[in-house]
Amino acid sequence: MCIYILLIYLHQKLLFTVASLLFEEKIMKAIRITKNGDASVLELQDLPQPKPGPGEALVRLKAAGLNFIDIYIRSGRYARPLPHTPGLEGAGIVEAIGDGVTEVVVGDRVAYAGTMGSYAEFNLIKAANLIPLPNEITFEQGAAFPLQGMTAHYLLHEYYPIKKGDHVLVHAAAGGVGLLLVQWLKYWGATIIGTVSTETKANIAREAGATHLIRYTEQDFVEQTKALTDGKGADYIIDGVGKSTFDHDLEAVRYRGTICLFGSSSGPANPLAPNSLQTKSITLCGGSLFNYLNTREELLKRANDVLQGLREGWLKLKIDHVFPLEHAIQAQQLLEGRQSTGKVILKIGD
Ligand SMILES: NC(=O)c1ccc[n+]([C@@H]2O[C@H](COP(=O)([O-])OP(=O)(O)OC[C@H]3O[C@@H](n4cnc5c(N)ncnc54)[C@H](OP(=O)(O)O)[C@@H]3O)[C@@H](O)[C@H]2O)c1
Structure with missing residues (x-):
């Protein structure tokens, strides 16, 4: 039986190699998901290298960024057609362009967020979705900033006008998005209440600028937040x-405060009766980055604001992993098991 399976495998491999040689198809390494499940469904495979169509660029990836959404997609909580190559964020060099591309040329250093397929040596991206990567930003940094950085950007600019001294509660403050929110809020002079699960994570969030840290797995964060705000509650909660x-x-x-729910790393939030918001006149927002990148101008504005923060050093x-x-x-x-802090990256190629 084992020999039979081995023979079929070798036969398929041989056919694939012959076809590649005959049609001069270039091959790339890619992680594939053929069924939903735990992390063991991620498989390294050989795939034909894609070719850019009109308006597209082929990017030779140097690094891919991991995001919690990769876990939702892999597990099947967010449906995507199978099989697919995971990963929504990457950085690399433009290898080839299709007809009509004006945004980039071959050899440009670029980054992107929002197109599936970055756990691979190459990915096809709509050229209008590429972000030029300045020379001083490494490919690993280029794969670390777009999705989480632009998420922090819209969460801080679109829902609540943050003022110096405001109390902003950031959940999972030592995570990828969390640490960026903390630093940006510190730069603006807000008072940051961060929640974390461990003392190590508390130290990391404190170093990034969080004013107060609550170990929400052990302490009651409602009680603590009230105590830190003279009983009023947080002005803005980012969850x-x-x-x-x-x-x-x-x-x-607080009364007339704002909550933005933008993720569900512990599972989807419980249903809510809308009228219950009236009691404290709460503004409740639902965040999704891809509703805040509607035009190339909007994409470049958010990306460049993040890059400027990096350049200025605040x-x-x-990138810990x-x-x-x-x-x-x-x-x-590591990401799913709550063991990571900051960004998790896959390094691709040399
Ligand atoms: N809607 C959008 O536009 C958008 C964009 C980007 C990210 N997001 C969301 O933002 C959240 C953070 O994303 P990220 O990529 O930066 O991840 P991350 O914060 O680096 O990792 C998730 C963190 O969630 C916390 N967590 C709490 N309960 C957990 C549980 N039961 N299992 C696993 N983790 C748990 C953990 O921090 P502690 O150990 O400190 O609790 C963990 O490190 C995710 O929910 C993601 O989906 C949304």
Whole structure:
């Protein structure tokens, strides 16, 4: 039986190689998902290298960024057609362009967020979605800033007008988005209340500028937030955790305060009766980055604001975990298992 399976495998491999030679098809390494499940469904495979169509650029990837949405997609919580190559963020060099491309030329250093397929050596991206990567930004940084950086940008600019001294509660403050929010809020002079699960994470968030840290797995963050705000509650709560936090946000926010729910790393938040918001006149917002990148101008404005923060030094990317592409399973397990801080990156190629 084993020999039979081995023969079929070798036969397929041979056919694939012959076809590649005959049609001069170039091959690339890519992580593929053929079924939803835990991280073990991530498989390294050989695939034909894609060719750019009109308006597209082929990017030779040097690094891919991991994001919590990769976990939702892999597990099947967010549906995507199968099979697919995961990853929504990357950085690299333009290898080839299709007809009509004006935004980039071959050889440009670029980054992007929002197109699936970045756990691979090459990815096809709509040229209008590429962000020029300045020379002083490494490819790893280029794969670390777009999705989480532009998310922090819209969360801080679109829902609540943050003023110096405002109390802003940031959940999972030592995570990828969390650390960027903390640094930006510090730059603006807000008082930042961060929640984290461990003392190590508390130290990291404190170093990034969080004013107060609450170990929300052990301490009651509603009680603590009230104590830190003279009983009033937070002005603005930014919640990417969901199930374990959202119900309590409604208590921890001040009268006429704002909550933005933009993720669900602990699971989807419980349903809410809309009229219950009336009691404290709460503004509740639902965030999704891809509704805030409607035009190329909007994309470049958000990306360039993040890049400017990095250039000026008040914003830093904390890239604590870099794995080779073939270790995508371990990389996702780290993120999903609540073990990561800051950004998790896959390094691709030399
Ligand atoms: N809507 C958007 O536009 C958008 C864009 C980007 C990201 N997001 C969301 O933002 C959130 C953060 O994303 P990220 O990529 O920066 O991830 P991350 O914050 O680096 O990692 C998730 C963190 O969530 C916390 N967490 C709480 N309960 C958890 C649980 N049961 N299992 C796993 N983690 C748990 C953990 O921090 P502690 O150990 O400190 O609790 C963990 O490190 C995610 O929900 C993501 O989907 C949304």
